[in-house]
Amino acid sequence: MDKAETFIAALQANQGSIYKIASLYTHEAEDRDDLVQEIIYQLWKSFDSFNQQSKLSTWIYRVAMNVAIYHLKVTKRKVPIVPIDEQLSNLPDVDNSQDEEQWKLLKTFVDKLNLLDKGLVILYLEEKTYEEMAEIIGISVSNVATKLSRIKEKLKQQISKQA
Amino acid sequence: MELDDLKNSWHQATGRVEKPQIITRAMLEKINRTKYRLRIKKIITAEISGSSVCLVAALYIGYSFNKLDTAFLQVTGVVAILLLLLLPTISFVSIRQLSKAGNFNKSYAETLKAFAVDKKRFIRLQKLNITFSYVLLLTMIVLLVKLFGGNDLSENKHFWLFSFPISYIFLLFYAKWVQKYYQQALQQAEELLAELNT
Incomplete structure (x- = not known):
């Protein structure tokens, strides 16, 4: 299994948590989707620095919540996002x-x-x-x-x- | 109702998002491409466009400086040019500080501390920016009337009679509004810092 495959498998195992974290740090669906993508992007960028001293899910939570804080700082500067799965956009509904x-x-x-x-x-x-x-x-x-x-x-x- | 009761709705929400396996290699590549492009675009559009407007205005006042024929107008012109250069600089610095991503591998508490400190600094800079914007507005009124209408407001007795009382009243309400607007955010940041330091 290469790096991308390992990463995608880890994401799929934790995607529910990532979406729920994003939902609790945002108020609009568009903003939440932007945060989800930012989390995925930052997780991928930091994946090499995961030192396996803690559990993978623990590391994912830490990065996801830290990115959510960063997102709060820059949230007013809205930019378009990559369209994501419609079913996920309906999370609160x-x-x-x-x-x-x-x-x-x-x-x-x-x-x-x-x-x-x-x-x-x-x-x-x-x-x-x-x-x-x-x-x-x-x-x-x-x-x-x-x-x-x-x-x-x-x-x-x-x-x-x-x- | 207890906190444990809310676990049900939390877990029901998990069920809804874990069914589709939506994150694929193609999507990951697309997110990476888009995020990189947008990151550069964000810096260029927001910071450069605002600064350009101020720079053009400063250049115009500098170019027309010989039309400012009294000491009052010349001082006003110099103040306006300085503010037009200072305002985008403050904005640039505060946005840069805010956009700094930092290290996401740190603990949540460390990130929160940095967030609260950055927020306090940002609010201080915003307050400064708003005050300078108000002064810039006053100088621009005087300069525009002279540069485009050919009139010197300082020679108009009504200007001196009314400008100070009206400016004072306006400034009073303006300062109250600024204080009210940022007070809550500042207080939250300070409370968070206090809690993190205990």
Whole structure:
């Protein structure tokens, strides 16, 4: 298997996560697709620097979330993008209205968080271990636990305010 | 509702995007080609076109400088030329700093720190740019009236009577608007930095 094939296989295994990360850092479909392409581009550019000390998926998450931050800085300078699969462009438009409502609730909650907490919530939802979260984010495991319990409390307060 | 309850919608979304195997070698090559081309285009269009307009205006004022026949108009002309050269430079520097991609292999927290610092610097430069733009606007009004209408506003008694009070009121509202516009972003950046440093 050559480098491109290895890379594509890794991307295909993690493409769902890449699209969801992009969805949570953007507000419009066009912007999200642009971010997805930027992530793929940067992953490919940095693929040689992946040192295999961490899991491939851990590295993909780290790069994808870092690119999402970079994208936030330059997002106002919009440029045309390569058309991508139509099915992917429909990610938030889920067919089941209850699912759609749940997704909107998730997005509303995440949008209110600061960027550090947003990163933690994404990794939590992806069911990463505390050790993996600490490695990707670059903080201690105990710090991850403290911040997550604070985020959970914040969500409870938010829900009780809405009720 | 708990954070764990939101996992369902997260995983349902995964199911929707993992079915099609859309990322192919051809698509990867296309993205790489397009991103490289657009990266160059972005720099050329945004930074060069804005700077060109300012440079042309500065050259025009310099070329017509002999028409500015009073000390007031000459000082105004010099200030306008300096601002027309300074504004694109500030813009160029701030956009360059913002567009710097950096190292994506770093930890998320390190990237966030750099992001918050860059954002604070960008906001400071934008505030400076807006203030200079306002001064440029005033100088251009005086110069355009002279260069295209042949009138010297400084000889008009109404100009001195009204320009200062009106400018002051305008500046007051303008400064409040600038403060309000950037305050939230600045506060968020500072809070993020504080949290990352704890």
